[in-house]
Amino acid sequence: MFDSLTDKLQGVFQRLGGRGTITEKDLDEALREVRLALLEADVNYKVVREFIAGVRERALGAEITKSLTPMQQIIDIVNQQMVETLGGGYTGLQKAKSPPTVIMIVGLKGSGKTTTTAKLALHLRRQGESPLMVAADPERVAGAEQVESLGKQLSIPVAVMDPSASPAQMAKKGLDEAKRIRASTVIVDTVGYVQLDDEDKSELKTLHKTLSPTEVILVADAMTGQEAVHAAEEYQKAVPLSGLILTKLDGDARGGAALSIRAVTGVPIKFVGMGEKADALEAFYPDRFASRILGMGDLLTLIEKAKAEMTDMDVESLSQRMKKGSLTLDDFLEQYQRIKKMGPIPQLLGMIPGLSQIKNQLKVEEMDESFFKHVEAIISSMTKEERHNPDIIDGSRRRRIARGSGTSPAEVNRLLKQFHEAKRVIQMISTGRGSKITPFLP
Numbered sequence: 001m002f003d004s005l006t007d008k009l010q011g012v013f014q015r016l017g018g019r020g021t022i023t024e025k026d027l028d029e030a031l032r033e034v035r036l037a038l039l040e041a042d043v044n045y046k047v048v049r050e051f052i053a054g055v056r057e058r059a060l061g062a063e064i065t066k067s068l069t070p071m072q073q074i075i076d077i078v079n080q081q082m083v084e085t086l087g088g089g090y091t092g093l094q095k096a097k098s099p100p101t102v103i104m105i106v107g108l109k110g111s112g113k114t115t116t117t118a119k120l121a122l123h124l125r126r127q128g129e130s131p132l133m134v135a136a137d138p139e140r141v142a143g144a145e146q147v148e149s150l151g152k153q154l155s156i157p158v159a160v161m162d163p164s165a166s167p168a169q170m171a172k173k174g175l176d177e178a179k180r181i182r183a184s185t186v187i188v189d190t191v192g193y194v195q196l197d198d199e200d201k202s203e204l205k206t207l208h209k210t211l212s213p214t215e216v217i218l219v220a221d222a223m224t225g226q227e228a229v230h231a232a233e234e235y236q237k238a239v240p241l242s243g244l245i246l247t248k249l250d251g252d253a254r255g256g257a258a259l260s261i262r263a264v265t266g267v268p269i270k271f272v273g274m275g276e277k278a279d280a281l282e283a284f285y286p287d288r289f290a291s292r293i294l295g296m297g298d299l300l301t302l303i304e305k306a307k308a309e310m311t312d313m314d315v316e317s318l319s320q321r322m323k324k325g326s327l328t329l330d331d332f333l334e335q336y337q338r339i340k341k342m343g344p345i346p347q348l349l350g351m352i353p354g355l356s357q358i359k360n361q362l363k364v365e366e367m368d369e370s371f372f373k374h375v376e377a378i379i380s381s382m383t384k385e386e387r388h389n390p391d392i393i394d395g396s397r398r399r400r401i402a403r404g405s406g407t408s409p410a411e412v413n414r415l416l417k418q419f420h421e422a423k424r425v426i427q428m429i430s431t432g433r434g435s436k437i438t439p440f441l442p
């Protein structure tokens with residue numbers, strides 16, 4: 001899904017990665033690239049304009065979060081803007097005050113209405129509802145048969161209609177049937193129009209009046225890009241849409257529809273279709289979706305953790321010292337204690353793109369448990385001078401530290417060796433040699 005967009009955005013971030021500070025010029029250059037990437041993904045040009053303006057404003061107004069590198073901060077901002085463009089928070093289905101809840105499914109021909117009707121019915125049943133599917137599509141006997149057969153497969157009741165009836169008559173009968181079988185939700189599949197003309201619109205209006213639905217869901221085919229967005233605007237003129245379901249996101253949709261449709265129509269995306277099967281329906285969470293588009297789910301998680309854990313810390317002077325290689329064992333201990341709160345170290349390092357290859361050099365697997373087990377004890381048994389200048393630790397000091405920490409001289413030695421190694425690698429990365437990404441972790 002959206003591979004090409006994801007690749008392009010990652011490219012932009014990587015180019016920002018090596019910089020210690022990001023100037024307004026760097027930002028504008030990056031935003032130009034983001035803009036192109038979005039336009040190439042067929043995102044509506046107005047949405048792109050707002051998106052870029054939003055990111056720029058956030059970036060210039062952003063407080064410098066010392067615990068994040070400039071690149072991480074930009075990723076964070078782009079992510080926030082993307083979440084907003086996609087609708088902010090999760091919007092589930094509404095329920096009627098007194099059952100049944102009526103869900104009217106509308107959309108262009110072939111957009112996936114019938115398939116989605118069945119998917120929704122299955123989703124609702126899994127949530128403990130008792131759904132009824134109604135095929136209010138007089139134009140296609142095959143359509144009604146399709147619903148019937150899906151209903152059989154899923155063991156979900158279907159109200160089958162006389163094909164000579166009007167859609168509104170069908171809908172009415174469907175509601176009666178729902179009362180009779182005490183369905184808690186009725187999902188009404190409707191006619192798919194090729195293009196919505198005035199006659200179609202008035203037909204939709206009549207049907208809407210008969211059903212007086214709690215939800216009017218437009219099913220839109222994400223593969224059709226801006227056409228889907230345009231269709232949504234047209235449908236909005238006929239009936240008040242309460243939600244959108246984007247289908248065929250498992251295909252090679254470029255992302256344009258998904259990223260534009262909410263911003264253009266103001267209607268929330270409630271689910272996405274990820275395949276032809278009845279269980280290929282996902283609730284739509286703008287934040288999860290944005291991180292998928294950015295292809296940085298793990299890094300975003302890490303940024304969240306870092307923001308929560310490290311806001312008040314003086315990373316600036318730390319990173320200065322990292323660059324100069326004058327990191328002390330005190331810094332080391334402090335960092336270790338902070339990181340320990342964030343989760344297992346190998347896992348954290350694995351989340352940072354570009355850092356996984358040096359994971360082996362750092363021997364992080366060892367560092368995590370055995371190495372760090374005695375870290376606190378060993379370092380606190382050192383004098384201030386020793387912590388700042390570990391080179392003075394000779395044989396007799398080593399024995400003293402080992403005694404004081406309940407460890408052995410060999411363990412003290414190992415810690416010192418690993419510290420030197422880590423310091424070397426950190427210095428290499430933080431001065432930009434060896435990796436494109438500037439990590440903020442010690």
Ligand SMILES: Nc1nc2c(ncn2[C@@H]2O[C@H](COP(=O)(O)OP(=O)(O)OP(=O)(O)O)[C@@H](O)[C@H]2O)c(=O)[nH]1
Binds near residue numbers: 111114193275
């Ligand atoms: N890959 C994929 N295919 C889908 C998805 N949703 C629907 N389809 C396919 O799209 C085609 C059309 O789906 P239908 O559900 O029949 O569409 P419709 O809107 O009911 O069509 P009409 O009733 O003719 O207007 C079918 O081949 C479905 O299997 C999806 O999320 N992913």
Ligand SMILES: [Mg+2]
Binds near residue numbers: 113114115143189192
């Ligand atoms: Mg259909």
